[in-house]
Amino acid sequence: MSQAAIRPSALRPGIVADLHTHSTCSDGRLSPEAIIDRALALGLRGLSITDHDNLAGSTRAATYLRTLRESGSVPEDFIFVPGIELSTSTEGRDVHLLVYWPRSTGRELAGLLADAEERRRERALRIVDLLAEDGWPVSRESFLATGLKPNRPNVARVLIESGRAPSVDWCFGHLFNDGCPYHIPRFEVDTCEAIRVALRAGGVPVVAHPAHYRCEQWIERFSRVGLEGLEAWHSLQTAQDATRLIAVARRLGLAVSGGSDWHGDTVHSATLGGVGLTAPEFSEFLKLKPQE
DSSP, rough: OGGGGGGGGGGGOEEEEEEEETTTTOOOOOOOHHHHHHHHHOOEEEEEOOOOOOOHHHHEEEEEEEEEEEEEETTOOEEEEEEEEEEEETTEEEEEEESSOOOOOOOHHHHHHOOOOOOOOHHHHHHHHHHHHTTTSHHHHHHHTTOEEEEEEHHHHHHTTTSSOOOHHHEEEEISSSTTOOOOOOOOOHHHHHHHHHHHTOOOEOOOOOEEEEETTGHHHHTTTTTEEEEEEESSSOOOHHHEEEEEEEEHOOEEEEEEOOTTTTTOOOTTEEEEEEEHHHHHGGGGGGOO
């Protein structure tokens, strides 16, 4: 196996914190409560639910954890880090921004999230309409009747269940991505502006999977407006990517984060807790937490 093909999880024993996961509140397969249960069963010490453009998953997880703590069924050293994954862009390229410990009461951030959520919904439903016009076994009405949140991964799951598509990754590669027949460009907030909004909301902005999204050339620009960290460890980034990103983070004075980007057991080979931070790295990351 070549070095480029080795996933970070194959080289990283001792992971205690997974700081990038998704629940049914965006495009994940498990509820926030079920993710907490699985993380505890795996013996993780730290977890973040970072649903796309909304705080609902983190809010539900925190509420559930309070209930578990009252019953004494959570280790005292387990730490939940609330988060969001914002969809942004720079010079026409997607850049995803993880924002940890955001204040949900920030009106500016709340407005940005509401707008992004509506745009994501309408984009997914427009794709469904185009698929229906071409004879795919889905319609706006049938999709909404599933109760799934309107987003591209969930559209893909409906196609898979119909027997017309083999996997979510196949749907993106053959149907939804740029150059594919059902690609619809999305409007996204500028990354630098999103960083500023995150900071004004008291959050900690971290660029998600920068090597996978090929946005490393802008990291220094982002750092000048307040970026606080890089996701060096990720299921779709190699150990070589992580080493390079850690060096960039050190040079710019940024923190290092890591997570699986887990949506479910069949999505881009990710495993909950399979990629993330070791105990010393997690302790260092926690120093970013804003003072209350």
